[in-house]
Amino acid sequence: MxxxxxxxxxxxxxxxxxxxxxxxxxxxxxxxxxxxxxxxxxxxxxxxxxxxxxxxxxxxxxxxxxxxxxxxxxxxxxxxxxxVRKMTLEQKAEIKKLCEQKIQEFIVSRGLSTWDYRLLDDTAVSDVLRYQVLKEAKGRCALCGITIDDKPLDIDHIIPKAKGGKTVYENLQVLCSTCNRTKRDTDDTDFRKIIAEDYKEDCIFCKKSRGGKILHENDYAFATLDGYPVSEGHTLIIPKRHFSDYFDITQKEHIAVHDIIRIRRKELLRSDSSIEGFNTGANSGEVAGQTIWHCHIHLIPRRKGDTLNPRGGVRGVIPHRMNY
Ligand SMILES: [Zn+2]
Ligand SMILES: [Zn+2]
Ligand SMILES: [Zn+2]
Known part of the structure; x- marks a missing residue:
């Protein structure tokens, strides 16, 4: 050149x-x-x-x-x-050496956290983590399903870092560049107003959304443990907006709920090796067994032997039809 x-x-x-x-x-x-x-x-x-x-x-x-x-x-x-203004060369060297020694001792005892690694965070998804997440996603965008052959794929924080999302396996997903941009550009201000307006004082899930024990949350949904767990770790994923019927869920809420389900599932699998499967679902309507009139989705961890014959799973809502 x-x-x-x-x-x-x-x-x-x-x-x-x-x-x-x-x-x-x-x-x-x-x-x-x-x-x-x-x-x-x-x-x-x-x-x-x-x-x-x-x-x-x-x-x-x-x-x-x-x-x-x-x-x-x-x-x-x-x-x-x-x-101290006047020091000989030897004295200066001695002080410098002492400073370096003190720095070394401190770094050895505290590790790299001595320095502020905040700024690395953007790219701090390590190669191992990146590989894990891409492998799990089978090389597809979690939102539109496009593959790595068609578009570059990014590792995305499901709950954004700006909202407290951590750079951990559970909170990472694969998005294509288009979906990533769309996600970033979405302005959620209006929707938050809707959530606030639909708030019901006497609804236990509305109350929980503002002051309950929350495991994970994003703008539209949160996860909390079921008060009457069917199995250990039984989790409810609840849209923040108050509405009763699962089928009234909006696309935004659906994505948000799904994001939280995936985070929670991975968390459960990591923390409890006895979990080998899940049932997930919602009860819509009294005849279907709904008792709390704020939409929620159940995530029920399943373990070998937790029931005599698990065959049929959610078919068990009509017990005599469960086994077929
Ligand atoms: Zn996409
Ligand atoms: Zn409610
Ligand atoms: Zn329920």
Missing amino acids: TFAELRDFLASTMRMSHIYQPLLIKSLIESGGISTIRQLAANFLASDESQILYYEKRLKEMPIKVLSKHGIIARDGELVSLK
């Missing part, structure tokens, strides 16, 4: 979605045309204003305060100085 080609690329060909590309080229120029990825990352960090602001704040809140109190350093506005 010639100088002119590089200049043309920068001036007209380059399409930027962030400052990364010119920053990388600039860093390479500054380091004589070649650099390690680690050094490049350090240069990126030095240009990341949000990180600099973050450490300015940390510095003021913590070590500057403490060390000033002990008379070790002095702060004058934006300037910070060590109070």
